[in-house]
Amino acid sequence: MTSSPFLVTPRPNPTARSRLVVFPYAGGGAAVFYHWLDRLPLDIELSIVRLPGRESLVDTAPFRDSQRAASHIADTLVSSDRRPVACFGHSLGALMAYETVRELRRRGGQLPYLLMLSGRSAAHVPMRREPVFNLPRTAFFAQLVAMGGMPEEMLALPELLEFVEPTLRADLAINDTYQHVIEPPLAVPFVTFAGRQDGDFPESDIARWAELTSLSFRQHAFDGGHFFINTHRDELLRWVVQHVAEYRPPLAGAAQELPELHFV
Incomplete structure (x- = not known):
């Protein structure tokens, strides 16, 4: 794989049968997924997307639009x-x-042989919440706390808030100003994950990712809000590992039978 600061592979394993490339939530860097390393089998190599504005790229201006970010990641x-x-x-x-x-x-x-999409409405579905990225500072951070994306204790640390604010606003600008451009559905199987108590990205809106793939679709739901990725970490990761192996093309190159469309 091409060496790039935009993609971190903490434990390179060229003998692994497949690679799992993971994309963090807004404000997150590679560290968001470090705890996955010891839970993945040896036949899966983990690579983590790291956008500018965080960790070793903290002095690089963050992206504010999806197309520019996607282009840089694709280059990698x-x-x-x-x-x-x-x-x-x-x-x-x-x-x-x-x-x-x-x-x-x-x-x-x-193209990847599997795309797993977690905690976000389908790209062509308008978001239910109002934009957050352009709120005044006090309201901005209060909204992040309400969404579960920031501990309330951080509000008492103004220097830390000032440090993380530009990257958080840029990431949320990508999300909040995104406009879906119609293209043919992707010939990639989709698996989605939803939080049953996520008011901003409900199960029904996440299920509409099925409209953007021409292959199979499955959905899993967890009790919890938007950050079930943390509260139900082990259960989520078990499903991720299972699907990475289940959908992976066989070594012999034979055609793989994929599951029919259904919901779990």
Whole structure:
């Protein structure tokens, strides 16, 4: 795989049968997924997308639109490494995973064999909440706390808030100003994950990702709000690992039978 600051592979494993490329939620960096490393089997290599404005890229201006971000990520994913790839993204990460795969298709590049989309309404479905990225500072951070994306204790740390604010606003601008451009459905199976108590991205809106794939679709739901990715970490990861193996093309190159459309 091409070496790039936009993609972190904490434990390179060229003998792994497939790669799992994961996309963090707004404000998140590679560290969001470090705890997955010890829970993945040896035949899956984990790579984590890291956008500018965080961690080692903290001095780089963050992206504010999905197309520019997807283009840079696609640049990183295009390589001579032909191992099968599965993608997972949560919230903003789901949107970025989807747009990156569409960008790869425009380039005629290798598409992932599976796209897992978590905690975000389908790209063509208008969001239910009002934009957050352009709120005044006090209201902005209060909304993040209400959404479960920030502990309330952080409100008492003004220097930290000032440090993270530009990246958070930029990430949320990608999400809040996104306009879906109609293209043919992706010839990639979709698996989605939803929080049953997520008022901003309800199960019914997440289920509409089925309209954007020409192959199979499955959905899982968890008790919890938007950040079930943290509160139901082990259960979510079990499903991710199962699907990465289940959909992975067989070594012999034989055609793989995919599950029919259904909901779990």
